[in-house]
Amino acid sequence: MIRNPFQWLNTVVTEPHYFFHFLVFFSYLPIRISASSIFPHDVSLLLLRREIQAILAFTIFSAVRMVREETWEGVIGDTLLFGKAFLFLLALYVDYHLALWYMVAFLVLYILSQQPVFPELGAAKTMTPLQLESTLIEGVSSRYWLVEFRTLSSSTCVRNSRNFPELSVTYVNDNLSFGIVDLGLFPNVADKVGITLKGNVGLPAYILFENATEITRYPKVDFDAKVFHPSVTKEYLSRHFELFTFVCHYWIFAGIFVSAFRA
DSSP states (O other): OOOOOOHHHHHHHHHHHHHHHHHHHHHHHHHHHHHTTTTTTTHHHHHHHHHHHHHHHHHHHHHHHOOOOOOHHHHHHHHHHHHHHHHHHHHHHHHHHHHHHHHHHHHHHHHOOOHHHHOOOOOOEEEOOHHHHHHHOOOOOOOEEHHHHHHOOOOOHHTTTTTTHHHHHOOOOOEEEEEEEEETTTTHHHHHTTTGGGGGGSSSSSEEEEEEEEEEEOOBTTTSSBBOOOOOOOOHHHHTTTHHHHHHHHHHHHHHHHHHOOO
């Protein structure tokens, strides 16, 4: 999470996705000021009421998503979506040509820009297919590896990109390591681990390996190759892979080793 306001400002300016959204939203102000001199007084007052209603509704929806969403990437994504919806409705009230212009602008933003992922990796390591295979087979660093398979073209992966790094910081130890494989860069890995890239369904996917053997995964795939994909949260992943057990086992064995060494 970015706690420094100047970091937020720097992110808005440097990230094309946020910067272009800011320009599109800001463009409504000069258009609105110009339109106020054209519209009759009663129409301007009615438009002002609609704008106040839109701002109140936008604030309520954003506050609800802020409470329900676990990651800031999800909150920002929903906030921008609500903002575009309300801006389109206001533009439609002003003039349908303006609404069509904003629709085209939003379509261009969707095609040309993409919401950035969480920039930090925590204790996780980005891995190529060769690094993943050699690490699992050799088993030098850790006995267990929890690997996230994701692609940056998936909005679900972007919205949940903060979970895995933060999870790795909490549960990493000598017995458990965390890795990240980008299927957008290495799509051939998907077939090897049984992940479908069709429509990015089932991503992000998480697989727990013991040496080179898969123990469990999330989400699971049924016999019809349909993927059941509930919402991904740190709490759910921790329960599903029983990560707290790895930490307990690590400290138990560490305590036994220290006791034996002292004896």
